[in-house]
Amino acid sequence: xxxxxxxxxxxxxxGLLFAxxxxxxxxxxxxxxxxxxxxxxxxxxxxxxxxxHLQEVSRVVPETEHLSGRIEQIVEELKVAPExxxxxxxxxxxxxxxxxxxxxxxxxxxxNEALIGAAEGSSGEMIFLYSIVNSLLANAPEDYKLxxxxxxxxxxKTIGPYGEExxxxxxxxxxxxxxxxxxxx
Amino acid sequence: xxxxxxxxxxILFACxxxxxxxxxxxxxxLVDADGSLLGEIPxxxxxxxxxxxxYNFFRALDFSVSWNExxxxxxxxxxxxxxxxxxxxxxxLAGDNNLYLTGSPLVRSGKMYLAASTTAGxxxxxxxxxxxxxxxxxxxxxxxxxxxEAADEDPIGRFLEDIPEVAxxxxxxxxxxxxxxxxxxxxxxxxxxxxxxILNMSLRLKKHIEDNYPRMKVILTREEDVFIPLQDRTRxxxxxxxxxxxxxxANSGPSARATGFxxxxxxxxxxxxSAQERADIENSVLRYEGYDSExxxxxxxxxxxxxxxxxxxxxxxxxxxxxxxxxxxxxxxNRGMKQAPFFVLKDAxxxxxxxxxxxxxxxxxEQRLQSDSYQKTxxxxxxxxxxxxxxxxxxx
Numbered sequence: 292x293x294x295x296x297x298x299x300x301x302x303x304x305x306g307l308l309f310a311x312x313x314x315x316x317x318x319x320x321x322x323x324x325x326x327x328x329x330x331x332x333x334x335x336x337x338x339x340x341x342x343x344h345l346q347e348v349s350r351v352v353p354e355t356e357h358l359s360g361r362i363e364q365i366v367e368e369l370k371v372a373p374e375x376x377x378x379x380x381x382x383x384x385x386x387x388x389x390x391x392x393x394x395x396x397x398x399x400x401x402x403n404e405a406l407i408g409a410a411e412g413s414s415g416e417m418i419f420l421y422s423i424v425n426s427l428l429a430n431a432p433e434d435y436k437l438x439x440x441x442x443x444x445x446x447x448k449t450i451g452p453y454g455e456e457x458x459x460x461x462x463x464x465x466x467x468x469x470x471x472x473x474x475x476x
Numbered sequence: 477x478x479x480x481x482x483x484x485x486x487i488l489f490a491c492x493x494x495x496x497x498x499x500x501x502x503x504x505x506l507v508d509a510d511g512s513l514l515g516e517i518p519x520x521x522x523x524x525x526x527x528x529x530x531y532n533f534f535r536a537l538d539f540s541v542s543w544n545e546x547x548x549x550x551x552x553x554x555x556x557x558x559x560x561x562x563x564x565x566x567x568x569l570a571g572d573n574n575l576y577l578t579g580s581p582l583v584r585s586g587k588m589y590l591a592a593s594t595t596a597g598x599x600x601x602x603x604x605x606x607x608x609x610x611x612x613x614x615x616x617x618x619x620x621x622x623x624x625e626a627a628d629e630d631p632i633g634r635f636l637e638d639i640p641e642v643a644x645x646x647x648x649x650x651x652x653x654x655x656x657x658x659x660x661x662x663x664x665x666x667x668x669x670x671x672x673x674i675l676n677m678s679l680r681l682k683k684h685i686e687d688n689y690p691r692m693k694v695i696l697t698r699e700e701d702v703f704i705p706l707q708d709r710t711r712x713x714x715x716x717x718x719x720x721x722x723x724x725x726a727n728s729g730p731s732a733r734a735t736g737f738x739x740x741x742x743x744x745x746x747x748x749x750s751a752q753e754r755a756d757i758e759n760s761v762l763r764y765e766g767y768d769s770e771x772x773x774x775x776x777x778x779x780x781x782x783x784x785x786x787x788x789x790x791x792x793x794x795x796x797x798x799x800x801x802x803x804x805x806x807x808x809x810n811r812g813m814k815q816a817p818f819f820v821l822k823d824a825x826x827x828x829x830x831x832x833x834x835x836x837x838x839x840x841x842e843q844r845l846q847s848d849s850y851q852k853t854x855x856x857x858x859x860x861x862x863x864x865x866x867x868x869x870x871x872x
Contacts, residue, residue, distance in 0.1 A: 340731040381730055412662050412728025413740055413832055417816055419730070448706075449819050453659040456706040459725075459830075461819040469816070 329354040333361075334429040335368055336422045336473060337378045343414070344474035345422055347429075348373045358431060359391040362398065365426050381419045383409050389443070396434060397465045398427055401441040408452030413459045416450060420460060421469040428468045437465035504528050504592060506536050509619035519614075520582070520589050526611060527582060527589035530561060537605070537618075550581070550588045554603065561588060566695075570602055572657055572703045592616065647866040648693045649685065650713040652723040652820065653678035654830075657703025662728035664842035670726045671701065673845050677833065678724050681855045689863055710823040720794060720865065721828035722858070723820050726845055728837040735838050736809035737802050740830040741791040742822055743815030790827035794865050798831060801857040801864075806850070808834060808841070831858070 331354045336345040350368055355361045366388045372380040386405040393399065400423070410419035424438045440447075440462045449458025503516040504526065515536030518529040530550055534541045540553040549569075550561040560569040563583045568575045577598065581590045596609040596616060608617045653675045655661030661670025675698070682694045695716055697709045713721045727738060795813045803810045811832075821828045833854050834841040844850045 338730060340733055343729065343731060343734045379730070410730065412835075412837065413725060413816075413818070413830060414727050414734065414738065414811075414835075415729040415837075417814070451659070454703075456819065457655065457659040457661075459818055459820070461817045461822060463819075464817065466817070471814075 331355075333365060333368065334426070335365065336425045336429070337369070337373055338381050338418060338422065339377055339474060340379055341377045342474050343418075345418060345425060345472045346378055346474060348375075348378065358393070361430060362391045362400065362427055363388055365430055366400070366423070369422065369426055381410065381422050393435070396436040397439050398431060398435050398437070399439045399441060400427070401444055404442060406440065406442050407447070407450055409450060411452065411458075416458060416460045417469075418472065420450075420462070420466060421472050424466050425468050425470065425473065437467055439465040503614075504533075505613075505615045506533065507615060507617050509617065511617070514618070517616075518587070519592070520584060522582065525579070525591045525593070526614065528592045528595060530581065530588045530590050530595070533595065557603075559598075559602075561590070563588065567699065568598070569702065573705060573708065575602060575708065646691050646693060647719045647862075647869075648695065648716060649862060650695045650697065650709075650716065650718040650721045651678050651681055652697040652709045652713075652721065654723055654725040654820075655703075656698050656701055659703055662726055662836040664836040664845075665732070665839050666842050668836060668842050668846055670728075670836055673836075673851075674724050674726055674833070675699075675701065677851050677855060680851060681724075681858055684855050684859050685862065688859060689866075692862065692866060706820045707823055709820055710825075710828070713828075714823070714825045718826055719869075720862070721821070721824045721826055722862075723818075723828070723830040725830060725832050726834060726836040727832040729835060732838055734835045735841060736811040737799075737806070737834055738811035738832040739795045739798055739813045740818055740821075740832070741795055741813065741815050742788065742818055742824075742828065787824070787827050790869070791821075791829050793868075794827050794861070795829050797861040797864050798829065798858065801861040802854070805853050805857040808844075 330351050332349050332351050335348050335350055337348055339346040352364055352368060355364060366382070370380055370382045370384060370386070372378065383405055385403075386409060387403040389401045389403055391398065391400055410416045420440070427438050428435060440450075446463055448455040448463050449461060451458025502519065504519050506514045506517055508514055515532065517533045517536065520527045530552070531541050534552045542551050544551050544560075547560070548563065552559045552561070557571050561581050564580050566577045566580045568577055575598070577590070577594050579591045579594045581588045583589075592609050592611070596607050599605045599607050605618060609615075610617070653671070655671040656675065657671075659671065661674070663669050678696055679699065682696055685692050685694050695712065695718065697712050698704050709723070710721065727734070792813065799810055799813060818830050821830060834845050836842050836845060
């Protein structure tokens with residue numbers, strides 16, 4: 292009888308130990324089992340190297356509370372090249388968005404100095420600038436129609452690397468979207 | 477005896493009347509703001525223009541002046557900026573910049589002369605000095621505030637008078653070789669620099685036009701490897717009332733696969749997101765021409781708008797002609813015409829396009845761009861397109 296009780300006791304203790312170890316490895320903090328963050332789909336424009344136009348890519352990202360957060364998110368997403376081989380990112384890794392603000396129908400995006408020289412040539416600058424402009428305006432409320440580039444808080448004439456007037460496209464004024472640069476495949 | 481005396485008196489009388497006139501044609505009075513004489517500058521008259529002796533003129537203004545025998549240039553320096561004048565050349569080097577004069581200096585008896593009106597324009601635009609040149613009094617007055625010069629004039633009247641007439645049997649083409657000096661533009665994988673290949677192509681185009689199309693006159697914004705600010709390029713075209721402006725470039729892109737020729741015009745929509753911005757752009761052009769935005773009435777503003785929209789249409793028509801000629805002449809792919817707010821085009825007061833002759837970032841096209849036969853074909857196609865445009869627009 293005693294031995295039976297001892298065996299039951301051993302199984303009982305072993306069961307407790309097993310349960311403790313199992314629960315230790317399978318325990319999840321309370322936060323993680325709360326409701327997952329709401330997600331949203333954003334439309335991003337990347338370079339199609341073969342066709343040399345912009346191509347739309349949809350990506351699901353966590354929802355943000357404010358528009359400025361969504362814009363920061365889009366800029367970061369634009370740095371991540373899509374899996375599709377012929378699509379590539381146009382944004383240099385060291386390009387940092389310093390701040391975002393809004394005035395009337397214009398989204399102001401203030402980058403660090405890596406914006407200067409980030410693209411060259413008429414076509415290169417065009418496809419680079421409008422990949423950002425199109426991506427921001429495609430995901431912002433319709434009230435916003437234009438995007439204004441700043442470098443360290445200042446207006447620059449162009450993004451040319453050899454001085455403000457060595458580039459091609461004027462960024463002195465806000466830019467509207469260029470949907471004609473977008474191809475299907 | 478009586479007749480002799482009368483004749484002598486008449487001769488003396490005539491001398492009294494004409495002597496001051498004779499004296500005036502020999503020199504220009506340089507005076508300061510209150511009218512006191514700073515110097516009498518020797519002059520020459522050529523084809524109705526008064527030319528002044530640059531050496532003595534700038535000495536009287538306390539500039540440092542010297543003749544550089546090695547470069548054959550007159551060097552005039554003030555506060556760190558050196559202006560270099562070359563005989564018979566409309567280009568003046570000012571530091572890193574290349575300025576364009578409306579006339580070239582002339583050398584006579586070892587002295588360099590330049591039209592007084594051109595010299596006054598150079599001082600007003602590119603130095604701290606403001607001067608008023610009065611050709612009737614043969615006088616240059618210093619230090620008068622620029623507003624006072626135009627205070628009593630009718631700004632709209634001046635604006636209307638300044639619109640170039642679209643007529644005649646000649647067309648003035650301004651060819652703008654992109655980049656230059658400290659700005660090499662795109663650099664190909666083989667090391668070919670855009671500023672060099674494009675200058676070469678532009679010089680060939682100028683010669684091709686001069687040899688084959690006598691009704692076209694050509695101005696190049698640069699003839700050597702110098703940096704010229706983008707706004708100065710269209711300023712040259714505006715000052716000379718050019719009929720068409722063509723900026724020539726070699727393209728570059730993030731992918732080495734990108735290929736083809738392409739043409740760009742200024743987009744009204746992109747550079748014109750709002751009426752206020754358009755007004756700013758138009759007014760900035762007019763400010764350069766000597767008008768204050770406060771002076772501009774709605775009428776002048778609307779005229780500016782109309783002119784801009786006509787130029788947009790003309791630019792597109794000209795672009796189509798270039799694309800069509802290029803497509804017929806070369807096998808490179810036609811990337812078509814696109815619009816964007818190109819900085820070099822935005823101040824042009826005439827039809828203006830930016831032509832990309834191929835991708836330097838593409839190794840095969842880099843080789844093509846520097847080949848003699850490709851350059852020749854591109855130059856001839858551009859010449860044909862310009863000729864067709866001239867015939868369609870001016871010689872109906």
